[in-house]
Amino acid sequence: MSLERWRGKVALVTGASSGIGRAIAERLAAGGLKVAALARRAERLDELCAGEGEWLALPCDLRDEASLLDAFARVRAEWGGVDVLVNNAGLGHKAPLTSGATEHWREMLEVNVLALCVATREAVADMQRRGGTGHVIHVSSMSAHRVPGGSGVYSATKYAVRSLTEGLRLELREQGSPIRVSAVSPGFVETEFAAHYHRDPAAAAETYSRYKVLDSEDVAEAVAYLLGAPDHVQVHDLLMRPTEQPS
Ligand SMILES: NC(=O)c1ccc[n+]([C@@H]2O[C@H](COP(=O)([O-])OP(=O)(O)OC[C@H]3O[C@@H](n4cnc5c(N)ncnc54)[C@H](OP(=O)(O)O)[C@@H]3O)[C@@H](O)[C@H]2O)c1
Incomplete structure (x- = not known):
């Protein structure tokens, strides 16, 4: 899918130091976007941002709101603000409801849900200030659509992401x-x-x-499809499994 219409625009990708986020960041940079890459591991970001394209490394712990707000301030100072936000950072702990550690539940909720909300608020403010267009993409999970055994809290965070996707769509429609x-x-x-x-x-x-199983690049290509769809097409949720995955 062509990202031509986004060439020169600014994307912020959370969780860009690894896996799906890294592949998305590379796909967007290859498509001509300027990419602000956010994660905790600064050395990984430096290595990523030394590649082809225009990059900004944003070392940041998403559990620290002040650090996240600073990251957005840096993007505004360098490039004027965000046009595309990819809320990808996230994690799961094996932390069952009957025996899991509170700290593990808290980390999943803070990174997968709360930080996603803060980043979304900041990015939408940028998009509105920069002319009103833009795209927010959440990397959710099949665990937003059914609950795997033992993953009740992780799944709850992704069900929350599903609700936050529709909640934001409705707010934007109202506006x-x-x-x-x-x-x-x-x-x-x-x-x-x-x-x-x-x-x-x-x-x-x-x-x-x-x-x-899926490769990170498969998900990055799906994100390119979401972004590349014409203005009048809004894909709400793209479900994708490995062909052989049963559940
Ligand atoms: N892999 C799967 O099978 C799968 C399936 C469905 C959905 N997902 C979702 O895909 C997204 C990406 O996960 P992945 O599979 O690519 O896993 P991953 O390789 O472990 O990458 C997770 C990313 O999140 C970042 N991150 C975690 N905690 C953070 C924090 N406190 N502050 C800043 N960044 C943080 C990590 O960066 P640092 O450690 O450098 O901070 C890393 O870049 C997640 O939302 C996950 O729920 C994954």
């Missing part, structure tokens, strides 16, 4: 805004996600070895 909002909901994608989730390398490797 008569041309800004679009979309979600993409992947099944299994081979990234660092499973290593964080299981905290056990063998279990993580097993997650991705049962059948051919």
Whole structure:
């Protein structure tokens, strides 16, 4: 899908240091967008931002609101603000409802839900100031559409993302805004996600070895499709699984 209409525009991608976010950031930079890449691991961002294209590295912990607001301030100072926001950063912990650690539940809620809301508010303000167009894309999950066993809280954060996608769409409609909002909901994608989730390398490797799972680039191409769709087309949620994934 061509990103020609977005050439020279500014995208902010959260969670750009790894996996899906990194692939999205690279896809957008290859499509001619300026890309602000946000994550905690600064050295990974520096390496990414040394590649082809126009880049801005934004080292930031999304759990720290002041740091997130500073990141948006840097984009405004350097490039005038954000036209495209990809809320991709997120994590899962294996933290069942009957035995999980509160701190793990809190981290999932703060990164997957609260930081996504703060980033969305800031980006929409930029888009409105810059002429009223723009696109907000949430990287959700198939776990926004059914609840895998043992993942009740992770799934709850993604059900929240599903609600926040529709909630934002309705607010923008009420305001008569041309800004679009979309979600993409992947099944299994081979990234660092499973290593964080299981905290056990063998279990993580097993997650991705049962059948051919999605690559991060598959999701990045879906994001390019969402962005490249004509102005009158708003894709609300793009569900994508590995062909062999049963649930
Ligand atoms: N992999 C899958 O099977 C799958 C399936 C469906 C949906 N998803 C969703 O896809 C998104 C990306 O995950 P992934 O699979 O690419 O996992 P990943 O490889 O672990 O990447 C997660 C990204 O989020 C960032 N991040 C996490 N906590 C952060 C924090 N406090 N502050 C700033 N950045 C933070 C990480 O950067 P730093 O560690 O450098 O901060 C990293 O760049 C997530 O929303 C996930 O829920 C994944």
